Amino acid sequence: MVSPSPADRSRRVARYRRLAARYGRLYDRVDGVISRIAVVRFVAFAVAFLCAIAGLYERSWLPLYGPLVGLGLAVFAVAAWLHRRPYALAPRLKMGQRLCLEAAARLEGDWDALPDDGARFLDPDEPALGELQVFGRTSLFALLDRAGLPEGRRRLARLLRDGLDPAEVPDRQAAAAELAHLRILRHRLAIEARLVEFDEAAMARVIEWGEADLDVARRLKPWVWLTRLLVPATFVQLALTLSLDMPTAWQITLLLQVVAWVVTTRYLSPHYGHLLGEAHHQPFGALRRMLALVERRRFAAPVLKAARDALSHGATGRDALPSRRMARFEDIVAALEVRHSGLLYAVVSIALCWEIQQCWRLEQWRLAHGRHLRDDVTGLADIEALASIGGFAADHPGFAWPVVRPTDADGPPIVAEGVGHPLFAAEARVSNDFTLAERGQLVLITGSNMSGKSSFLRTLGINARLAFAGAPACARALDLIRCAPSTSIQITDAPDQGLSRFYAEVKRIRRVLDEVDAAERPGSTPRLYLVDEMLSGTNSRERHLACRTIVRRLVGADRSFGLVTTHDLSLVSVAGDLPEQVVCGHFSDRFDGERLHFDYTLKPGVATTTNALHVLAMEGIDVPADGSPASE
Numbered sequence: 001m002v003s004p005s006p007a008d009r010s011r012r013v014a015r016y017r018r019l020a021a022r023y024g025r026l027y028d029r030v031d032g033v034i035s036r037i038a039v040v041r042f043v044a045f046a047v048a049f050l051c052a053i054a055g056l057y058e059r060s061w062l063p064l065y066g067p068l069v070g071l072g073l074a075v076f077a078v079a080a081w082l083h084r085r086p087y088a089l090a091p092r093l094k095m096g097q098r099l100c101l102e103a104a105a106r107l108e109g110d111w112d113a114l115p116d117d118g119a120r121f122l123d124p125d126e127p128a129l130g131e132l133q134v135f136g137r138t139s140l141f142a143l144l145d146r147a148g149l150p151e152g153r154r155r156l157a158r159l160l161r162d163g164l165d166p167a168e169v170p171d172r173q174a175a176a177a178e179l180a181h182l183r184i185l186r187h188r189l190a191i192e193a194r195l196v197e198f199d200e201a202a203m204a205r206v207i208e209w210g211e212a213d214l215d216v217a218r219r220l221k222p223w224v225w226l227t228r229l230l231v232p233a234t235f236v237q238l239a240l241t242l243s244l245d246m247p248t249a250w251q252i253t254l255l256l257q258v259v260a261w262v263v264t265t266r267y268l269s270p271h272y273g274h275l276l277g278e279a280h281h282q283p284f285g286a287l288r289r290m291l292a293l294v295e296r297r298r299f300a301a302p303v304l305k306a307a308r309d310a311l312s313h314g315a316t317g318r319d320a321l322p323s324r325r326m327a328r329f330e331d332i333v334a335a336l337e338v339r340h341s342g343l344l345y346a347v348v349s350i351a352l353c354w355e356i357q358q359c360w361r362l363e364q365w366r367l368a369h370g371r372h373l374r375d376d377v378t379g380l381a382d383i384e385a386l387a388s389i390g391g392f393a394a395d396h397p398g399f400a401w402p403v404v405r406p407t408d409a410d411g412p413p414i415v416a417e418g419v420g421h422p423l424f425a426a427e428a429r430v431s432n433d434f435t436l437a438e439r440g441q442l443v444l445i446t447g448s449n450m451s452g453k454s455s456f457l458r459t460l461g462i463n464a465r466l467a468f469a470g471a472p473a474c475a476r477a478l479d480l481i482r483c484a485p486s487t488s489i490q491i492t493d494a495p496d497q498g499l500s501r502f503y504a505e506v507k508r509i510r511r512v513l514d515e516v517d518a519a520e521r522p523g524s525t526p527r528l529y530l531v532d533e534m535l536s537g538t539n540s541r542e543r544h545l546a547c548r549t550i551v552r553r554l555v556g557a558d559r560s561f562g563l564v565t566t567h568d569l570s571l572v573s574v575a576g577d578l579p580e581q582v583v584c585g586h587f588s589d590r591f592d593g594e595r596l597h598f599d600y601t602l603k604p605g606v607a608t609t610t611n612a613l614h615v616l617a618m619e620g621i622d623v624p625a626d627g628s629p630a631s632e
Contacts, residue, residue, distance in 0.1 A: 009107055009426050012395065016104040023097035030086045030093060037086070041079040048072025095191045099146075106143055107395060109425055117142045121157040127508065128487040132461040132530075134160050138423055140462060144471065146186065146391045148193020148286075150200045151377050152384030159385060163468030166482045169404045172386070172470035175303035177401070179390030186387045188293055193384065196286040203283055205274050207377065210370025216271055217363045223260050224360045227353035230257050234351075260356060261349045268359045275333050276340070284330045290380050292323035304383070311379050313372045322376060325369050332362045389471045396422075402467035402478040407525055409481050412437050413561050414460070414528075418476035421459045422466065430600040431475070432456065436563075439526065440581060442555045444572060445565045445602070447587035452600040453565040454489060456587070457530040460563065461485045464528060484525045486515045486562075489532040505535060513553060516560045529554060529562030540568065547571050555581040572606045 048069045055065035105113035118141030122130050133139045140160055147153045164172060179186060230253050237248035291311060299305045311322040335358045339345045348354040393399065399422075405411070413436050420431040430452070436443060447453045463473040464485055488508040512529050519527045534550060535543045551564060551574050575582040584606050589598050 013104045013107050016100045016107070020097045020100035020104070023093050023100060027090060027093040027097065030090045033086045034083065034090060037079050037083045041076055041083065044072045044075035044079060046072075048076065091195055092191050095194055096187065099187065099190055099194070103391075103395070109138075109423075111138050111142055114142045114145075116145055116153060118145065118153070118157055121154075121161065123161075126161070127511075128461065128485050129161060131487045131489040132458055132465060132485060133423060134462070134465055140422070140465060143423065144388050144392045146190050146388040147381070147384040148190055148196075148198075149377065149381050149384055150198050150203070151381035152193065152388075155378075155381040155385040156388050159389075159469040160465055163465070163482070164404075164470055166404045166406045169402075169468075169470050171301070171303045173401050173472075175299075175301040175386050176389040176393060176470060178299065178301045178304060179387050180393040182297075182390070183394065185293060185297060186391055189290055189384065189387055192286050192289045192293070196283050198283055202274065203377070206283075207374045209274070210366055210373040212370075214271075214363075214366075216267070216359070217367060219267065220264065220356065220360055220363065223264050223356055227257065227260050227356050230260070231351075231353055254350070257350050257353055260353060264356055264359075265349070268355055269339075272333075272336055272359060272362055273339075276337060284326060284333060287376065287380065288323050288326040288330055291326055291376065292321075294380070294383060295321055295323055304386070307379050307383055311376060313369075313375065325372075326376075329365055329369070332358060332365060336362070386470075389469070393472045396472065396474070399472035400475050400477050402463075402473045402475070402480065404467050405479070405481045407482045411481075412479075413439055413441075413481050413483065413526070415479045416460070416463070416475050416477070419459060419463055419478060420474045421455060422462060422474035424455075429474075432459075432600075432602040434460070434602060436561055437583075439561050440555060440558050441561050441583060442551060442581060443563045443583050443585055444551070444575060445563055445585045445587070446567070446569060446572060446606050447565070448589050449567075451587035451589050451598055452602075453587055454532050455600070456602060457487075457489055457532055457563055457565060461487060461528070461530050482525060483528040483560075484515075484519075486512045486527045486529045487531075488512050488534075489530060502535070509534065509550060513550070516554060516557045519560050520557055524559070527557075527560035527562070529560060529564075531562070531564045533565055533567060536567070540570075544568060544570055548574050551582065552578070569606065 049072075051065045051068040051072065055069065058065070102114055105111075111117070117137050117139055118135040119137070121135045121141065129135055135141045135157070141157060144160075145153060145156060147156055234250050234253040234257065237250035237253065240246040241248050241250060294308055295311065297308065299308060312320050313322075336355070338348055338354065345355075349356075414434065415436075416432075416434045418431040419434060420429040445453050445456065459474075463475060463478060464480060464483065466473045467478060467480060468482065488505065488511075509531065512527075512531060516527045516529055518524060531550075531554075534547045547566065547568065548571065551571070554560070554562065554564070555578055572584055575584050585602050585604055586606055587598070587600065587602060
């Protein structure tokens with residue numbers, strides 16, 4: 001078996017559901033603690049406030065009101081401090097419960113319960129992405145995706161779409177295999193990333209801001225030094241005036257502070273305004289916590305070690321840890337959040353020149369580290385993509401890590417043992433051994449309706465995508481050369497383009513032929529062509545002539561290889577004409593008089609059974625086998 005048995009899968013589902021229930025119970029407890037602490041805070045504040053009012057009213061603080069005010073404020077402060085941890089823990093427990101339920105849904109094939117199907121990554125110029133179920137509702141992406149960062153999902157999508165260079169695959173596999181065993185790290189990374197509602201456009205603006213060539217520092221520097229002199233001068237003068245009744249010029253220095261604020265806020269506000277927002281939309285905290293999880297982990301895989309070390313960007317000292325660097329950024333942005341309170345913003349911006357000083361800190365951070373923001377996000381995204389593959393490997397321990405050879409490697413292009421479709425449930429999946437012996441070879445698969453021909457094409461194509469992405473394949477073993485799938489599977493009409501089903505299929509086959517021809521150029525990637533039921537929308541004579549011509553053209557390519565399925569048993573005669581280039585295989589069925597039975601097992605040779613009349617009979621449409629008119 002290449003995957004857990006139904007019993008093993010049920011145990012894994014049950015484990016995830018137990019974990020989800022445990023998260024739920026912990027959340028209820030923490031929520032109860034939060035409620036009780038909130039009550040204590042309210043009572044303590046109310047006691048302190050009422051006692052303060054009473055003390056002012058009666059002008060008597062001792063022996064009752066003063067101590068009660070102090071005790072109330074102390075209890076309020078302690079309760080506020082104790083409130084922080086459970087308040088931060090509660091949403092993480094809720095998200096942990098959600099992630100466990102999603103993991104169970106993946107194993108059960110409940111695709112509607114998954115957060116992202118990747119349909120936006122479908123490309124009309126690459127029809128294989130849809131035909132091989134790489135993206136969409138029931139797809140590889142939905143099965144693998146555990147990323148929270150938008151860039152993490154894009155990185156995973158690129159791996160599934162474009163694949164890796166064969167030289168990269170072993171190291172990436174080692175990294176994913178290591179992460180498969182680091183369940184807690186994967187889980188915590190996903191929780192931190194999913195807690196934030198990332199606005200991709202806003203995140204892109206922040207990254208562009210970090211890389212921009214701005215002159216804010218040059219314009220702001222004189223005002224920074226001036227206000228650093230003005231603020232203490234104003235406070236000292238005001239203190240002397242109030243305490244010693246000494247005449248000073250504090251009004252003048254304060255007026256200069258007002259002028260400084262009015263002049264600078266016009267160009268400072270646009271400089272940082274896009275960084276502010278509601279806490280659940282801000283990515284900085286999530287990035288900091290994710291960086292902290294990665295930076296303190298000692299990895300063994302070279303890819304993971306390189307990714308972790310790259311996040312320091314060669315910095316030393318306190319900036320060597322990327323989480324500290326991001327924490328400083330987060331603190332500066334939090335200090336500027338005062339802008340949300342109009343009155344307080346005006347007071348501190350004038351009295352303390354707060355905006356000028358904090359924007360100076362922000363600009364110094366941007367100049368030192370802003371150019372690394374993109375690399376930080378990209379590095380975390382790559383780790384998330386690897387973690388998604390690692391999670392997939394952990395959920396399917398029986399799947400094999402494929403061997404991906406260079407395009408010019410010797411040996412059979414594809415050797416698969418026990419290869420099955422990863423999107424099928426384990427109890428319904430049938431695995432097959434398959435070998436495509438040499439380049440230029442075409443495997444012609446015959447078989448009756450519903451016998452498994454189309455599914456087998458998808459099985460090979462989808463496992464090739466997994467292999468090239470550095471993921472385990474649904475097989476006991478899979479060895480193949482680096483190639484690019486070209487498909488023509490279950491074509492439909494395209495009314496928006498004015499194309500009938502037949503013409504749409506002709507255009508798709510022409511595309512496959514063009515891609516196979518282009519792959520003949522030296523240095524090009526060979527094509528794995530997968531063509532299902534060629535030209536089934538036309539008459540049998542013309543279909544036979546056209547299909548023979550197309551097959552001959554496909555096997556005329558020396559570098560590419562693939563499979564073609566057909567109902568047209570007369571097409572197998574081409575195998576007799578080209579015995580070294582065309583190999584026949586088939587799927588069969590058995591009719592017991594009432595029902596059709598399929599074993600979905602690929603066998604050598606040509607199919608000897610058909611079932612169209614049996615299917616019609618099962619639906620109450622009796623057609624005599626000899627073609628004579630049916631009786632009334």
